[in-house]
Amino acid sequence: MKETHISIIAKELEIKPAQVIATASLFHDGATVPFIARYRKEATGSLDEVAVAAIRDRLEQLEDLDKRRDAILKSLEERGLLSDELKMKIEQAQSVTVLEDIYLPFRPKRRTRATIAKEKGLEPLAALVFAQEEMDLENAAASFVDADKGVSSVEEALSGARDIIAEWVSEDQNGRERLRELYWAKGVIRSKIIRGKEEEGTKYKDYYEWEEPVSKAPAHRVLAIRRGESEGVLIHRVLPPEEEALALLESIFVKGGGAVSEQVKMAVHDSYKRLLGSSIEGEVRLAVKKRADEEAIRVFVENLRQLLLAPPLGRKTLLAIDPGFRTGCKVVCLDRQGKLLHNETIFPHFNEKGASEAGAKLKALCESFSIEAIAIGNGTAGRETESFVKGMGLPGKINIVMVNESGASIYSASETAREEFPEHDVTVRGSVSIGRRLMDPLAELVKIDAKSIGVGQYQHDVDQTSLKKSLDDVVMSCVNGVGVEVNTASKQLLTYVSGLGPQLARSIVDYRNEHGPFVSREELKKVPRLGPKAFEQAAGFLRIQDGENPLDRSAVHPESYSIVYKMAQDIGCGPAELMREAELRRKIDLANYAAGNVGMPTLNDIMAELARPGRDPRQQFEAFEFDSGINKIEDVQPGMRLPGIVTNITAFGVFVDIGVHQDGLVHISELADRFVKDPSRIVKVHQKVTVTVLDVDIQRKRISLSMKSAGQPKTDAKQKINDKEKAPAIEKKPARPEKEKRPARFSNNPFYEAFKKK
Numbered sequence: 001m002k003e004t005h006i007s008i009i010a011k012e013l014e015i016k017p018a019q020v021i022a023t024a025s026l027f028h029d030g031a032t033v034p035f036i037a038r039y040r041k042e043a044t045g046s047l048d049e050v051a052v053a054a055i056r057d058r059l060e061q062l063e064d065l066d067k068r069r070d071a072i073l074k075s076l077e078e079r080g081l082l083s084d085e086l087k088m089k090i091e092q093a094q095s096v097t098v099l100e101d102i103y104l105p106f107r108p109k110r111r112t113r114a115t116i117a118k119e120k121g122l123e124p125l126a127a128l129v130f131a132q133e134e135m136d137l138e139n140a141a142a143s144f145v146d147a148d149k150g151v152s153s154v155e156e157a158l159s160g161a162r163d164i165i166a167e168w169v170s171e172d173q174n175g176r177e178r179l180r181e182l183y184w185a186k187g188v189i190r191s192k193i194i195r196g197k198e199e200e201g202t203k204y205k206d207y208y209e210w211e212e213p214v215s216k217a218p219a220h221r222v223l224a225i226r227r228g229e230s231e232g233v234l235i236h237r238v239l240p241p242e243e244e245a246l247a248l249l250e251s252i253f254v255k256g257g258g259a260v261s262e263q264v265k266m267a268v269h270d271s272y273k274r275l276l277g278s279s280i281e282g283e284v285r286l287a288v289k290k291r292a293d294e295e296a297i298r299v300f301v302e303n304l305r306q307l308l309l310a311p312p313l314g315r316k317t318l319l320a321i322d323p324g325f326r327t328g329c330k331v332v333c334l335d336r337q338g339k340l341l342h343n344e345t346i347f348p349h350f351n352e353k354g355a356s357e358a359g360a361k362l363k364a365l366c367e368s369f370s371i372e373a374i375a376i377g378n379g380t381a382g383r384e385t386e387s388f389v390k391g392m393g394l395p396g397k398i399n400i401v402m403v404n405e406s407g408a409s410i411y412s413a414s415e416t417a418r419e420e421f422p423e424h425d426v427t428v429r430g431s432v433s434i435g436r437r438l439m440d441p442l443a444e445l446v447k448i449d450a451k452s453i454g455v456g457q458y459q460h461d462v463d464q465t466s467l468k469k470s471l472d473d474v475v476m477s478c479v480n481g482v483g484v485e486v487n488t489a490s491k492q493l494l495t496y497v498s499g500l501g502p503q504l505a506r507s508i509v510d511y512r513n514e515h516g517p518f519v520s521r522e523e524l525k526k527v528p529r530l531g532p533k534a535f536e537q538a539a540g541f542l543r544i545q546d547g548e549n550p551l552d553r554s555a556v557h558p559e560s561y562s563i564v565y566k567m568a569q570d571i572g573c574g575p576a577e578l579m580r581e582a583e584l585r586r587k588i589d590l591a592n593y594a595a596g597n598v599g600m601p602t603l604n605d606i607m608a609e610l611a612r613p614g615r616d617p618r619q620q621f622e623a624f625e626f627d628s629g630i631n632k633i634e635d636v637q638p639g640m641r642l643p644g645i646v647t648n649i650t651a652f653g654v655f656v657d658i659g660v661h662q663d664g665l666v667h668i669s670e671l672a673d674r675f676v677k678d679p680s681r682i683v684k685v686h687q688k689v690t691v692t693v694l695d696v697d698i699q700r701k702r703i704s705l706s707m708k709s710a711g712q713p714k715t716d717a718k719q720k721i722n723d724k725e726k727a728p729a730i731e732k733k734p735a736r737p738e739k740e741k742r743p744a745r746f747s748n749n750p751f752y753e754a755f756k757k758k
Helices: 003-013 017-028 033-039 049-078 084-092 096-106 113-119 123-131 137-142 154-170 173-186 202-207 219-230 242-253 259-308 352-368 382-390 408-412 415-420 426-439 441-445 464-482 491-495 502-515 521-526 532-541 558-570 575-580 600-611 750-757
Strands: 188-193 209-213 234-239 318-322 329-334 340-346 373-377 399-403 641-650 653-657 664-667 688-697 702-706
Touching: 003 017, 003 049, 017 033, 017 049, 033 049, 033 464, 033 532, 049 084, 049 096, 084 096, 096 173, 113 123, 113 154, 123 137, 123 154, 123 259, 137 154, 137 259, 154 173, 154 259, 173 242, 173 259, 188 202, 188 219, 202 209, 202 219, 202 234, 209 219, 219 234, 219 259, 234 259, 242 259, 259 441, 259 464, 259 641, 318 352, 318 426, 329 352, 329 426, 340 352, 340 426, 352 382, 373 382, 373 426, 382 399, 399 426, 408 415, 408 426, 415 426, 426 441, 441 464, 491 502, 521 532, 532 558, 558 575, 558 600, 575 600, 664 688
Parallel strands: 318 373, 373 399, 664 702
Antiparallel strands: 188 209, 188 234, 318 329, 329 340, 641 653, 641 688, 653 664, 688 702
């Protein structure tokens, strides 16, 4: 790694060069972000996952910049164009944009008007004109008239010279940089409907005649406009004030007011309209798209993190129902490990006889399999099925929970589902997925393409490579943060464990199937192709609840077991007793065990794990119920106060499921009684909220909601909001500002903030 890279990253992240070096070295040795952040705190100075990932990504960017730099230098050297001055400028370039601006005049070109003029021998004339010194322009140009070379008049000679000057202007580094700044400062995005597409593009009606400053255009509008353009409905441009752009370029290139300078002015105008303007516009369009992509990916990643870390019900014997009207409800029974025990179809909504038979079957299944909870998908017939099940008179100890089934159909038709249930059809697989995601959302959702889960914002329009990398990062972070029970985990879940991947995950499952459950972490070393490096990376995140060694169910890494053994020995007990008795742990002086690469950060983590071995960072599961009288959109009326669950967060607002098969939108302006810049600071995905209905558009299937407290009455779903006397205002405490969680050394650093958002 280059010293320049170290200093650049250290300065941008406001950390010590030694931290960058240590982190880069660990990456070079094959370490992952979760492993470095969790088990190498002494080496990195306790950098968190955000900072570790920022170092990784910045290193990749700088390496890519160096590769491009080397390719440019090689190209110039091979063509004999590399001077010492040019080489120095290229080596000092700190961004791809600057690098490409320097290289632009030397880039191999297709045949242009300027190259044709040069072929006619007009480059010396262009140089004379561009110098803008006093001269007889007519006589100077006349000397270049040569019919054999295709220059038959003075005007043709001057026209060719202007073409050459126009290209010089378009390739000038200073001019490009200044114009680029103008685009960002005063440019606007303009979109228009393509004539004749008005009926076809009604969903883009807001953008038929739209204009917004480039600097302020939010991600969702940029991506919506670009999607409309890709569908052949809209056309959009990014433009600066033209007069100001021309005046700017004239101030750079035009030196006087005489006839010669007038030729340069004409060339500058031509360059802007034919070459430079479109070039910078293309750059800015791509940059705006990249900025929008980053924001959309940030929103998607944060939503996905919250969804993956949703509270699990835990290991329960479950009955899961995939609801339906005509085709019936698919029912499955699962044991505490999520294993399929039974499946059948009932028809509670077909007729009275079907309902009676369905009720009898469900009661029998609940008794036969000792059912502890019932999961019901929230799709078609979901609320009706929920009402039916709740009306059966089942024991109160059985929780009845509506489950978001987004993506269940994708899973049921996937290769993963076919591999798990080769003898069952897609309806059974979908029901199993609904039940399992209630038990453990994280373990089940990792089997589904994240883009199918329904928490993204224009996820199909953003850069797919960046999106996949960010989604993989957040899934790996969540999986390793929670930890994985190696004896029950699926191959898909194990794939995201630090140091494993698909092949080793399969090897672990195959070994487990052949030899039975693992009895210790040490036994993992017997898995084919799982070498010392993979074991080091993965072991601390894998749990064995009923293993021989009590430490195997904790996040204490095997490399630190000897420390725990020494602690226990010093106070005359065993590791199990140390984990069980807080009084024994209080006798330990951690300073006595700090040595070599083990410092207080690791020792503090060890003590925290001994106190709560294998603790799950997710919150406790709480049952939720929709309003019993509201089952379809036609039941919803303005003024109603309804319970709901946040299903998706976007830059413009929050979508809330109120139990009518159509999520309502709480616009960002209706999220709180104060200004809200980022909806994710107000609510989280899967959060339970209470909303007020503002408007219902049944034809367009749109529900407008509000979460504001001021002036909202305490009404139930059947009481109108305008009933002032019966609806006193609700009083709520003002929301506390969210505390910053990042370390102080990263405060006010825009580069760190960008990576934290990512």
